[in-house]
Amino acid sequence: MKKSYSGKFKTKVALAMIREQETVAELARKFEIHRSLLTRWKKEALEGLPEVFTNHKQRKKNDEKDLVNQLYQQIGQLKVENDWLKKKVDTIKIPERRQLIDKNHQKLSINRQCELLEVSKGALYYTPKPIDPYTLCLMDLIDRQHTKTPFYGNRRLVAYLNTLGYNVNRKRVRRLMQLMRIEAIYPKPQLSRRDKTHKIYPYLLREVRIERPDQVWSTDITYIKIGNGFVYLTAVMDWYSRYVLSWRLSNTLENSFCVEALEESLVISQPEIFNTDQGSQYTAINFLTVLEKRNILISMDSKGRALDNVFVERLWRAVKYEDVYLKDYQTMNDAYRSLKAYMNFYNNERLHQSLKYGVPRASYPKACATVSL
Incomplete structure (x- = not known):
């Protein structure tokens, strides 16, 4: 019934x-x-x-x-x-x-x-069955290894987990990777999980030189372990300066938190081109409309090419190694407070080799207009 x-x-x-x-x-x-x-x-x-x-x-x-x-x-x-x-x-x-x-x-x-x-x-x-500690442990191990070796697909991750004594099969690892929204960085067919009814835009950045702030922005989503569960983190970044314009946490993959992050970043400025992957969060009408109303060119990563959005991938690597894994968040409030402090550090203090050991804020002229995260 x-x-x-x-x-x-x-x-x-x-x-x-x-x-x-x-x-x-x-x-x-x-x-x-x-x-x-x-x-x-x-x-x-x-x-x-x-x-x-x-x-x-x-x-x-x-x-x-x-x-x-x-x-x-x-x-x-x-x-x-x-x-x-x-x-x-x-x-x-x-x-x-x-x-x-x-x-x-x-x-x-x-x-x-x-x-x-x-x-x-x-x-x-019915007695609800939350994600069991064993599964959460597997997800944490997968996330850490993926951050370390992002080119590992589900086959290698299965082999890696087996060497640690975890008897898991490829089907389970693949399902957990989908839940965590992670994928191996190498070309392969049928990689992007998108809504086939949504409009897809071409990738506009192949062989394009990034020469100025607000030329290209991009966004992505990553998995964050919290206590006995997990949440998702999204961010909007300026490619030239590596400046994080906005970020949001959510306990689901509904795209409202992606739209909120986008709208917050557009309070500061707007890019010539906005790049995303082909995930349903970014191909949804409510997300694309925000960009189209401002006549911003929309670029979407090619299928199976996670490297098309490599700058945000590097951000996730830094966030996890320098904050998430060290802090071991227990609640969403813990995560929010810690990530707020880290993003401030990332923009204003962290030295970037790609910026000749400068900080993102110094390379982004409109940084002073940034709203409080």
Whole structure:
């Protein structure tokens, strides 16, 4: 039977996802629902918010008419429900609410009882299974080895894990790599995971000399381990200066955090060309529209050529070796605070050989206009 959840419960969960103070695994345990529902409700909430502020007057009139009709229909049902609720003890903890469900009630279905108590029906029959410590360990090992040897594909990573005593197969490693959004850096077919319905732009940077700031910007996403879960990090970088214009953390791969990072960077300036990979986060209409409205040329990496975006790949390598692996973040707040400090260090203090041992800020004239990350 299909599970049913109240709008109030969905709103509460979606807001928790949007706040991004906890990982998906932690929220799944907290609300006792499946991980996929967390991602879907967050997406639905973000897509539906604009409607809250449009056509308000017309909706108000329609709502008033509907309300009158609904009230008459609900009076009888509410009396039954109120009588039932009076017999139950008001409680907060979900496990205790679950004990109040009366599976033999003659007039209130289990679905309705769950709605009234704000308990998911699945919680009655299903114990959520977060990512187990063994899998998290594998993901951490894969991430570290990929950062060290980005040319390793899933076959070599399987062999590497086997030498460490982890008996894993190629299918599992490939699935974890997809979840972590990492791939080997070498040409191969069918590499990019994109939405086939989305428009794809050509790669514009082959044999192009990067000679000035704001000539080319690019962006990418990487995996970050946090405590008993993981999150995703995105950043927008100026190729010439290596200056990080903006960055964001998210507990899902929904592209809203990519759009936010893009919009924040465009407050500072705008590039002539913006380069991304062919991932669905960047081929989505809401991302491309931001660039098209400003007449920014869009470039997309060729299939199977991660080196087309090598500058951001180098950023990820620096972030992980110089901060993530050393700090071992336990919460999203830990990660945010530490990454904020590191990005400030990266832009203003870290010496870059490619900049003749200068710092990115010195090579990016508009750095003083950067908004606080």
